[in-house]
Amino acid sequence: MSVTTRRTRFAVAALAAVTAIGGLAACGKDDDAKESGGKPSKLVVDTFGEFGYDEIIKQYEKDTGIKVELRKTAQLNEYRPKVVRALATGKGAADVTALEEGILNEFKTNPANWADLAPLVADHSKEYLPWKWELGKAADGRLIGLPTDVGSLGVCYRKDLFAAAGLPTERDQVAALWPDWNAFIETGKKYRQATNKGLIDSATTAASAVMVQQGGDLFYDKEDNVIADKSAAVKTAWDTAVAMSDAKISAKSATWSPEWSAGFKQGTFAATFCPSWMLGIVADNSGPENKGKWDLAPVPGGAGNWGGSWLAVPAQSKFPKEAAKLAEYLTNAKSQVEAFKLKGPLPTNLEALKNPDFTGYTNEYFSGAPTGKIFGESVEKIQPLHLGPKHQAIKENAFEPALRSYENGQSPKDKAWEQFLKDAKTQGAF
Structure with a gap:
């Protein structure tokens, strides 16, 4: 999403320091945050704008017994410095972090700050718009982001x-x-x-x-x-x-x-x-x-494609496996359809784009406009x-x-x- 961003000297210095210290908080486990069964009692998700995750997270909590704290930041100009600071200091990052297309490449330059999701989730490479999936990879080939939406x-x-x-x-x-x-x-x-x-x-x-x-x-x-x-x-x-x-x-x-x-x-x-x-x-x-x-x-x-994001797992997360599974849950076909119906993020999952609940969806707020049809028909035309x-x-x-x-x-x-x-x-x- 596009918002006004002010780059500060601290942010520049922080980005330079990210590679060196970004993984410090990954050392050691926070046993107090785990239940007796070994799973985390809570995972934290950071997003900006509106991803439509509120109801999806409630269902995830019922399915897994893991609580989710959803930290929303209204604007990207406020969100990006928080991510920079957390990576630079090695603390404070969420377990799952949303990365918008306009800042994704900036953070991909330091892939060591992110967990490689490929060994932590199933192979979903054929399930999304091909170009969207590939953009979630760093130069070294590691998968640092699972696709969320696209901005038709x-x-x-x-x-x-x-x-x-x-x-x-x-x-x-x-x-x-x-x-x-x-x-x-x-x-x-x-x-x-x-x-x-x-x-x-x-x-x-x-x-x-x-x-x-x-x-x-x-x-x-x-x-x-x-x-x-x-x-x-x-x-x-x-x-x-x-x-x-x-x-x-x-x-x-x-x-x-x-x-x-x-x-x-x-x-x-x-x-x-x-x-x-x-x-x-x-x-x-x-x-x-x-x-x-x-x-x-x-x-x-x-x-045209204006916006869209990926979900990544910072290397400092104490629960990278569980965080990756949560990111996988939030980006699957069913969740993408539900998020679209609630707040509008357009699916990138190919199954979701063919789902009748998506293609036939009409938005009551917008006078019953067939938003699934209007946006869905343009996806394949996006350059x-x-x-x-x-x-x-x-x-x-x-x-x-x-x-x-x-x-x-x-x-x-x-x-x-x-x-x-x-x-x-x-x-x-x-």
Whole structure:
């Protein structure tokens, strides 16, 4: 998931120290944490955003007799430093740790900090989207992450606000409004003219959606050299977002800010670009009073992968075998379907993607939208992305701030682009 991240000197130093001390806490066993039968009395799971695990964990506890503490962090910018600190100090890491795609490669550079899951779980290599499974492996071949979700795209929109602006509200008619990004901008202009408000939350949200539709290299090339100035995907995303800013179709609500969160209830904007995992966040921010006012339509320009994660087991876990089994449980086909139904994370397990409970699922909060069908049909069209080791830092500390400075009228377009390129080199250094 994409959030604003601030890299501190401590975090940089901590990452440098991870290899040296990351496994210290794995020495020795905490017998007090085990029951007489030898199994742990409790396992800890760290996630960010919303993974939809609450009910699944209750069932796991019934099945195994092992309690699970689910530690949720709202935003990735708060979550990543916690993981860095735990690995660097050798203490405090959860038994199961979620790693988002934007930070995965950063942590894969020190594979010794993670348990090799291959000998701890059954062979599931043929059960997931092939590219998703492979990304869970470190360079030395060890399996450090089991696949959770993938971030297929849609557009979440408020039917009542569309109606007030004289726009169609039925999802098929809405989809017909924007076969491409130029048409989307024209729709935004009509909404602005009718309401004097922005159609979308922010230009940076739109840029994220456009960027991931392109596939291939983004901020890095295959050798992990920063190529921000040469990436066609990045330039296309920038130019499209600038065009949206010029057309004044944005509410200028910075994603993840308090104003952005409140904007869902207040009707500050009428649409946002929704990876599947965003559905739960939209619903939580909008509240029960707005149930049935939201709907979901396909995104302009085709499929794209924005987000998605893996579950890993830190080497410092005192119960690596049991933790790996818990990660296996949380990522199996049944659990992925249940998580999707509860909060929206799109399955990557091939059996789950064919499950009628998934393909036929309709989301009541989003006006009964066939979210299983809408998101599921786009999975096979997703083009794998190459995200370098500091992808998230470049995106959130260089690309998005520069784009916001233009959107807010603080910098001319050329100066904003130059600032992005300068900051990308700094943020991308490893």
